[in-house]
Amino acid sequence: MRYLPLTPDDRAEMLGVIGVDSIDGLFVDVPPSARREGFVDLPHVAGELEVERELAGLAARNVTAGSVPFFCGAGAYKHHVPATVDHLIQRSEFLTSYTPYQPEIAQGTLQVLFEFQTQVAALTGMEVANASLYDGSTACAEAVMMTKRVTKRNRAVLSGGVHPHYVATTQTLAHAEGMEVVALPAAVDAEDAVIAAIDAGTACVVVQTPNVFGTATDVTKIAEAAHAAGALLIVVTTEAVSFGLLKSPGEMGADIAVAEGQSIGNALNYGGPYVGLFACREKLVRQAPGRLCGETVDADGRRGFVLTLSTREQHIRRDKATSNICTNSGLCALAFSIHMSLLGEVGLRRLAALNHQRARELKAALEGVKGVEILTPRFFNEFAVRLGKPAAEVVEALAARGVLGGVPYSRLAPGAGMDDVLLVAATETVTAADIAAFQTALTEVMA
Amino acid sequence: MSTTMNTVGRPTAPVATAGDIPATLTGARGLLQDEALIFELGGWNKTGVDLPEAADADEGLSGLMRDTAIGLPGLSEPEAVRHYVRLSQKNHAIDLALYPLGSCTMKHNPRLNEKMARLGGFSDIHPLQPVSTVQGALALIDRLAHWLKTLTGMPAVAMTPKAGAHGELCGLLAIKAAHEAAGQGHRKTVLCPTSAHGTNPATAAFVGYSVVEIAQTDDGRVDLTDLAAKLNDQVAAIMVTNPNTCGLFERDIVEIARLTHDAGAYFYCDGANFNAIVGRVRPGDLGVDAMHINLHKTFSTPHGGGGPGAGPVVLSAALAPFAPAPWVVHQADGFRLVEEAVDEAASAFGRMSAFHGQMGMFVRAYAYMRSHGADGLRQVAEDAVLNANYIKASLSDVMSPAFRDGPCMHEALFDDRWLEGTGVTTLDFAKAMIDEGFHPMTMYFPLVVHGAMLIEPTETESRQELDRFIHALRLLAGAAKAGEVDRFKGAPFHAPLRRLDETQAARKPKLRWRA
Numbered sequence: 001m002r003y004l005p006l007t008p009d010d011r012a013e014m015l016g017v018i019g020v021d022s023i024d025g026l027f028v029d030v031p032p033s034a035r036r037e038g039f040v041d042l043p044h045v046a047g048e049l050e051v052e053r054e055l056a057g058l059a060a061r062n063v064t065a066g067s068v069p070f071f072c073g074a075g076a077y078k079h080h081v082p083a084t085v086d087h088l089i090q091r092s093e094f095l096t097s098y099t100p101y102q103p104e105i106a107q108g109t110l111q112v113l114f115e116f117q118t119q120v121a122a123l124t125g126m127e128v129a130n131a132s133l134y135d136g137s138t139a140c141a142e143a144v145m146m147t148k149r150v151t152k153r154n155r156a157v158l159s160g161g162v163h164p165h166y167v168a169t170t171q172t173l174a175h176a177e178g179m180e181v182v183a184l185p186a187a188v189d190a191e192d193a194v195i196a197a198i199d200a201g202t203a204c205v206v207v208q209t210p211n212v213f214g215t216a217t218d219v220t221k222i223a224e225a226a227h228a229a230g231a232l233l234i235v236v237t238t239e240a241v242s243f244g245l246l247k248s249p250g251e252m253g254a255d256i257a258v259a260e261g262q263s264i265g266n267a268l269n270y271g272g273p274y275v276g277l278f279a280c281r282e283k284l285v286r287q288a289p290g291r292l293c294g295e296t297v298d299a300d301g302r303r304g305f306v307l308t309l310s311t312r313e314q315h316i317r318r319d320k321a322t323s324n325i326c327t328n329s330g331l332c333a334l335a336f337s338i339h340m341s342l343l344g345e346v347g348l349r350r351l352a353a354l355n356h357q358r359a360r361e362l363k364a365a366l367e368g369v370k371g372v373e374i375l376t377p378r379f380f381n382e383f384a385v386r387l388g389k390p391a392a393e394v395v396e397a398l399a400a401r402g403v404l405g406g407v408p409y410s411r412l413a414p415g416a417g418m419d420d421v422l423l424v425a426a427t428e429t430v431t432a433a434d435i436a437a438f439q440t441a442l443t444e445v446m447a
Numbered sequence: 448m449s450t451t452m453n454t455v456g457r458p459t460a461p462v463a464t465a466g467d468i469p470a471t472l473t474g475a476r477g478l479l480q481d482e483a484l485i486f487e488l489g490g491w492n493k494t495g496v497d498l499p500e501a502a503d504a505d506e507g508l509s510g511l512m513r514d515t516a517i518g519l520p521g522l523s524e525p526e527a528v529r530h531y532v533r534l535s536q537k538n539h540a541i542d543l544a545l546y547p548l549g550s551c552t553m554k555h556n557p558r559l560n561e562k563m564a565r566l567g568g569f570s571d572i573h574p575l576q577p578v579s580t581v582q583g584a585l586a587l588i589d590r591l592a593h594w595l596k597t598l599t600g601m602p603a604v605a606m607t608p609k610a611g612a613h614g615e616l617c618g619l620l621a622i623k624a625a626h627e628a629a630g631q632g633h634r635k636t637v638l639c640p641t642s643a644h645g646t647n648p649a650t651a652a653f654v655g656y657s658v659v660e661i662a663q664t665d666d667g668r669v670d671l672t673d674l675a676a677k678l679n680d681q682v683a684a685i686m687v688t689n690p691n692t693c694g695l696f697e698r699d700i701v702e703i704a705r706l707t708h709d710a711g712a713y714f715y716c717d718g719a720n721f722n723a724i725v726g727r728v729r730p731g732d733l734g735v736d737a738m739h740i741n742l743h744k745t746f747s748t749p750h751g752g753g754g755p756g757a758g759p760v761v762l763s764a765a766l767a768p769f770a771p772a773p774w775v776v777h778q779a780d781g782f783r784l785v786e787e788a789v790d791e792a793a794s795a796f797g798r799m800s801a802f803h804g805q806m807g808m809f810v811r812a813y814a815y816m817r818s819h820g821a822d823g824l825r826q827v828a829e830d831a832v833l834n835a836n837y838i839k840a841s842l843s844d845v846m847s848p849a850f851r852d853g854p855c856m857h858e859a860l861f862d863d864r865w866l867e868g869t870g871v872t873t874l875d876f877a878k879a880m881i882d883e884g885f886h887p888m889t890m891y892f893p894l895v896v897h898g899a900m901l902i903e904p905t906e907t908e909s910r911q912e913l914d915r916f917i918h919a920l921r922l923l924a925g926a927a928k929a930g931e932v933d934r935f936k937g938a939p940f941h942a943p944l945r946r947l948d949e950t951q952a953a954r955k956p957k958l959r960w961r962a
Binding site: 001002003004005006007010011013014015017018019020023025026027028029030031033034035036039040041042043044045046047048050051052054055056057058059060061062063064065066067070072074075076078082084086087088089090091092093094095096097098099100101102103104105106107108109111112114115117118119121122123127128129131132134135136137138145163165166168169171172173175176177178216217218243244245246247248251260267268269270271272273274275282285291292293294295296297298299300302304305306308309310311313314315316317318319320321323324325326327328329330331332334338340341342343344345346347348349350351353354356357377378380395396399404407411412414415428 | 470474482484485486490491492493494495496498499500501502503507508510511512513515516517518519520521522524527528530531532534535536537538539540541542543546548551553555556557559561562563565566567568569570571572573574575576577579580581582583584586587594597598609610611612613615616619620623644645646648649650651652653654655657658695696697698700701724726727728729732733749750751752753754755756757771786787788789796797798799800801802803804805806807808810813814816817818819820821822823824825826827829830832833834836837839840841853854856877878881886887892906907908909910912937939942943944945946947948949951952953956957958959960
């Protein structure tokens with residue numbers, strides 16, 4: 001087996017050094033009833049060529065985003081990632097290192113995390129950010145739990161614009177924690193509706209902008225209402241490129257900003273691994289979940305970076321920890337950070353403007369299709385349309401015509417009574433020809 | 448014979464110098480550059496990406512547009528490459544040398560797996576595109592699930608947890624849901640050995656359970672008498688790592704499972720150490736109800752400097768109905784997805800995250816498993832255990848094994864008795880290992896062993912690399928016992944940085960760059 005360096009001679013000699021006759025002598029503590037002779041019922045060792053053939057065969061049965069006119073979003077977005085990003089994250093020293101527990105020999109990872117935290121704080125307009133969480137949905141759930149610790153209150157109010165999967169992830173965790181979640185009914189443009197639901201027991205309100213229907217909202221008034229009632233405002237964003245065009249959560253008064261960072265530096269990967277962005281006000285940081293990287297000096301007074309405030313964390317605090325989280329999404333955070341460094345402010349703003357332009361072009365094309373109603377009043381690169389027929393069927397019919405034409409809202413929330421709503425996104429990867437093909441196919445399907 | 452300058456340059460020869468090595472003038476250390484932060488490298492108007500100009504935004508976004516500076520520097524491509532390559536050289540990595548972090552299973556990461564994960568058919572597909580267009584992806588998830596179930600002897604697996612701790616959360620949520628469904632929601636206690644990973648009690652507390660510790664016997668196993676005394680009708684579950692964090696197989700594990708089930712509780716097994724037994728022992732044969740599998744440990748998806756991981760959870764028949772959505776169903780005409788906790792999934796406890804789990808890690812783990820096969824995986828466990836015992840045997844005369852009698856499993860645990868009187872601590876010894884070219888072992892964990900040093904070599908180390916490691920540790924042990932305290936107290940001396948001031952970092956946290 002090509003990954004196993006020991007030879008039969010090595011094994012025999014090593015058993016001699018240990019002083020046992022056979023390898024079974026090292027497994028004597030396994031209860032006899034659980035000892036298995038022979039191999040489990042699975043195929044045996046396979047060479048690279050054989051493995052490549054099988055996996056390439058499976059891969060070929062999927063329709064890739066890059067091979068067709070592609071308009072899916074709803075929390076995961078196809079963007080172009082510079083070749084440099086994937087090359088650099090495959091450097092051995094980044095790819096095959098562990099969590100930086102020994103800072104003297106992990107300054108590469110640690111400096112990247114410090115830069116990442118600064119980039120995320122800048123993008124979200126917040127004071128500080130952590131070293132990432134698993135993804136946007138778990139970051140949202142963790143943020144809600146954090147507000148319970150901060151406010152000692154037990155109720156969270158989520159707008160009808162929050163991604164239904166984020167709502168479900170939060171509800172799952174909240175149920176276990178004994179926290180009450182009030183999820184308002186799905187609404188294209190009603191983030192403000194959370195204001196009426198705030199009461200004296202409300203720990204936080206959660207709104208999303210752009211929301212799952214693509215609607216961009218100024219949440220300043222929601223922040224004011226929340227703060228007046230002693231509650232915290234969590235702002236969710238699933239499309240990180242929007243930070244290059246729209247007002248940041250921090251500018252609008254958010255106490256915690258969480259986002260899905262996949263759009264920057266990371267491929268679609270069928271939903272994971274992604275990278276959860278988590279940023280908050282500095283005064284809240286000791287209640288924050290996840291790894292934090294901080295600046296310090298070494299014994300010679302030279303600047304260096306370490307994981308810090310680890311007294312919040314499970315390996316120190318055990319059952320008193322702020323979260324059970326152990327890893328972050330390190331390599332995805334690295335990809336995010338490299339891509340963001342390449343873009344810079346100039347590139348990000350240009351990328352964001354380009355996304356918005358493509359979405360406007362898409363809107364112009366689709367609103368001319370008979371039976372299609374544009375629902376989203378203000379959008380970044382994604383909007384909702386009403387089709388007057390089940391969107392899931394339309395999407396299948398479009399796929400049969402070689403167009404991946406968006407995400408039916410019913411796929412996210414079957415019981416919401418919005419079966420005829422389709423979510424469509426357009427990024428910089430969409431061409432004029434793609435839009436024309438979508439328009440043509442949709443016209444046929446709607447006819 | 449004469450030489451000419453033009454062909455050989457100016458020959459140099461080593462020159463002996465007296466006294467200390469002078470510090471460099473720039474902060475560089477030979478090839479290691481003193482690399483500034485991106486925020487100090489300038490480039491506020493620079494970009495390394497060529498994009499066309501877009502038309503000005505409109506469409507009702509007035510008042511919503513960001514009109515202040517964001518504060519993001521940009522780098523041209525050559526600058527970016529140099530920045531990150533320079534930073535990378537300040538990291539230790541499994542590709543450089545044995546990385547003996549106990550409990551972390553730092554094994555070789557095959558590059559085939561990286562190549563496979565980057566096939567467009569896996570990396571360039573959207574989690575919400577029609578299932579008819581991702582049949583190959585669902586087939587891969589289904590095949591990986593089959594391998595995981597077969598290797599563990601368990602009937603079901605929840606694929607979506609994104610890391611080991613996330614898997615623990617999934618397992619305990621399933622247990623909680625099962626108890627609630629059976630009218631046993633009053634059970635609020637979880638039992639954990641004192642040697643448990645920190646994530647175990649943290650997870651239990653996170654889902655609203657209180658944690659009671661189980662004592663350990665002198666030979667490093669769960670104390671059955673103490674366990675039996677603490678099991679009652681308030682206990683929801685026990686969380687036991689097997690092989691345990693002392694690197695030992697829990698000999699009484701079948702009895703532990705029986706006692707637990709007799710008390711109406713579930714047995715959560717922390718599968719972090721599955722590498723020691725994969726292909727040789729099936730947790731399902733031990734009475735386990737739920738166990739997470741760290742694909743980034745046993746099945747070699749790269750650790751990436753701290754994630755992303757993946758933590759699928761195998762489940763017993765009793766817990767399977769409570770598994771979270773979504774999951775893949777294999778039927779005659781292909782694969783479909785169950786995505787909502789309704790209808791056939793009505794008893795599912797909810798959802799762990801937005802989509803289908805760590806697909807990129809699934810591809811890597813499956814490529815790894817397929818490459819090894821049933822025979823190769825069994826050899827993995829045997830070689831991992833052999834390597835650990837070889838290290839233990841080769842160091843036992845100079846260091847003190849925490850549990851001298853009997854074999855260890857995939858990791859060798861030493862305590863600090865052998866350092867008594869030397870003035871050198873476990874931490875000092877570990878930091879001195881850095882100077883000798885090795886990453887330190889896991890230190891001060893498990894908590895039940897004084898000054899613990901937990902060494903996990905894994906199966907992907909050659910005899911030569913093991914001997915090189917053993918040689919280095921024997922030299923260091925000799926130096927400690929010979930009174931060379933200075934070699935340890937100030938260590939590391941030869942790393943990119945010296946010891947860092949973690950106290951200062953925590954006292955006045957500086958978590959971001961500021962102008």
